[in-house]
Amino acid sequence: MSNDNQTPEGMTIVVKKICQFMAPTIFLFGIYITVHGHLTPGGGFTGGVIMASAFILQILSYGSFLDKLQQEKWHLELTESLALLCFLMLAVLGLLLATTSVFFGNFLHRGSFGELISGGIIPIGNIFVGIEVCAAISSIFVALLIFKDKEA
Amino acid sequence: MILFFLCFILFMVGLYGIIMQRNLIKIIIGLAIMEYSVLFFLILIGYIDSATAPIISESFEEALFVDPLPQAMVLTAIVIGLATKALMLSVAIRLYKEYGTFDIRKMNTLKG
Amino acid sequence: MEIYLIIMIILMILGSIYSLHAKDLLSAVVAYGIVGFGLVISFLLLYAPDLAIVQVVVEIITLVIMIAVIVNTTHKDEKKIFTTKSSLVNLVVLLIFVGVFFLMFAHIIGVLSYFGQHTMRMAGVYIDSAYEAGSANIVTGILFHFRAYDTLGEATVLFTAVIGVLTVLRQYGKKN
Structure with a gap:
């Protein structure tokens, strides 16, 4: 579909400019939802899906080269696997360090209730799950795009 | 009630x-509707008046408060539902590439 | 309160029936969106803001993926129900399933409490010990403290589904 010596096929300049402003804002909102998951509605799953929607908006409006997409897919798979591994490591650390010595034991200091930095490992787990969900949904979309481009 | x-x-x-349609996309839509009805039912059970x-x-x-346990279970089920729907759709477009149609009556050869 | 939910679910039933009978697959997918967005409004009415936020984004991404698949393949749905003999078999199977499920439903509905008069057994403990978990949002507290092992399993299921998509859609590794 896209040749290597041409610019990738995207939408018009108006759509591109709007997306240039909107996609970082949506991504920032996803980070906000993820980090404040233990205080307000939201959490890792919600924030991850919102961050993935920012990626999808960017790819849809700008278009992309096939080589770039394959590189992107490789990075996304690596990110997803590493985030899941970090979440598992968090659980194992709870087994080693927590006083009660249970899987997913909360080994950090709880802090004062209702503040941003509180809750021990809950915000950290939120962040890892958010990264994992974001990379998972984005890599599904990128894989579908690569399949379509190779057909044409 | x-x-x-x-x-x-x-x-x-x-x-x-799922049972009566012949088109793969319609079958996927039927499965998604069943999933949504189950999620809705779980949240309906957990509702409490004036909470x-x-x-x-x-x-x-x-x-x-309303019951938070079904909400926590349904939250993960929604995100996993998206991934499984994408898996079904990717199998569907693979089959479309093989047979040139979404009609399951015409997919009757055991090859590839 | 209850009347709004009844209106929403009737709208969802009508949308799903139209979606399963539309001639064009694109209009079928758009009508399927009625079900998902009706579910968003129902979640808001049932005091589940977490679910409403995640469902609205997931529904948009699902519609984008479905429309992308349909635009790249075909729009038409050339079929007639009730033409062949196998349709009759399917109808009998459907009626048997409906009968079995209806019997189970009629049996189970007596056990459930009425709408809005639910009594919490297990979740009451979670709400009482929310300060111990350190999470003001009790849903997140359940996900990452009381039932974190469950969340690890769900994340693994998501990972497995993504690996399945990448495996089905790959175009190398098979020698012709």
């Missing part, structure tokens, strides 16, 4: 789609 029964009707509409959303804040410390 009528709400539970209407949820059951929605589930039956999805089942009708609020399960978030502790300073003015609602002694308030009555």
Whole structure:
């Protein structure tokens, strides 16, 4: 579909400019939802899906080269696997360090209730799950795009 | 009770789609409708009259909350539902590439 | 309160029936969006803001993926129900399933409490010990403290589904 010596096929300049402003804002909102998951509605799953929607908006409006997409897919798979591994490591650390010595034991200091930095490992787990969900949904979309481009 | 029964009707509409339709996309839509009806039913069970959303804040410390356990289970099920729907759609476009149609009656050769 | 939910679910049933009978696959997918967005409004009415936020974004991404698949393949749905003999078999199977499910539903509905009069057994403990978990949002507290092992399993299921998509859609590794 896209040749290597041409610019990738995207939408018009108006759509591109709007997306240039909107996609970082949506991504920032996803980070906000993820980090404040233990205080307000939201959490890792919600924030991850919102961050993935920012990626999808960017790819849809700008278009992309096939080589770039394959590189992107490789990075996304690596990110997803590493985030899941970090979440598992968090659980194992709870087994080693927590006083009660249970899987997913909360080994950090709880802090004062209702503040941003509180809750021990809950915000950290939120962040890892958010990264994992974001990379998972984005890599599904990128894989579908690569399949379509190779057909044409 | 009528709400539970209407949820059951929605589930039956999805089942009708899976059994009676011949198009792969319609079958996927029917499965998604069944999934949504089950999620809706779980949240309906957890609702309590004159309760609020399960978030502790300073003015609602002694308030009555709706059941947070089905909400936590359904939250992960929604995200996984998206991934499984994408898996079904990717199998569908693979089959379309092989046979040139979404009609399951024409997919009757055992090759590739 | 209850009447709004009844209106929403009737709208969802009508949308799903139209979606399963539309001639064009694109209009079928758009009508399927009625079900998902109706579910968003129902979640808001049932005091589940977490679910409403995640469902609205997931529904948009699902519609984008479905429309992308349909635009790249075909729009038409050339089929007639009730033409062949196998349709009759399917109808009998459907009626048997509906009968079995209806019997189970009629049996189970007596056990459930009425709408809005639910009594919490297990979740009451979670709400009482929310301060111990350190999470003001009790749903997140359940996900990452009381039932964190469950969340690890769900994340693994998501990972497995993504690996399945990448495996089905790959175009190398098979020698012709």
